[in-house]
Amino acid sequence: MAFSIRLTEEEKRLAECYAKLHSLSLGEAFKQALFEKIEDEFDVAIANEAYDEYIQSGKRSKPISELWQDLDL
Numbered sequence: 001m002a003f004s005i006r007l008t009e010e011e012k013r014l015a016e017c018y019a020k021l022h023s024l025s026l027g028e029a030f031k032q033a034l035f036e037k038i039e040d041e042f043d044v045a046i047a048n049e050a051y052d053e054y055i056q057s058g059k060r061s062k063p064i065s066e067l068w069q070d071l072d073l
Contacts, residue, residue: 005030
């Protein structure tokens with residue numbers, strides 16, 4: 001899948017400098033940044049869900065043995 005975005009000259013220079021600094025093509029730099037952002041937001045959502053569960057449980061944590069069982073360890 002291909003797509004295009006419009007950047008100001010300043011945004012383009014910044015993006016190109018970032019890509020060059022990390023030895024990436026401009027496309028790879030944008031792709032990497034996009035997926036890092038998605039992963040970060042997913043991690044925040046999971047953390048918020050876990051925190052809500054913690055609060056609803058009366059601020060009690062689960063025993064480590066339960067975690068091991070959940071992870072099949």
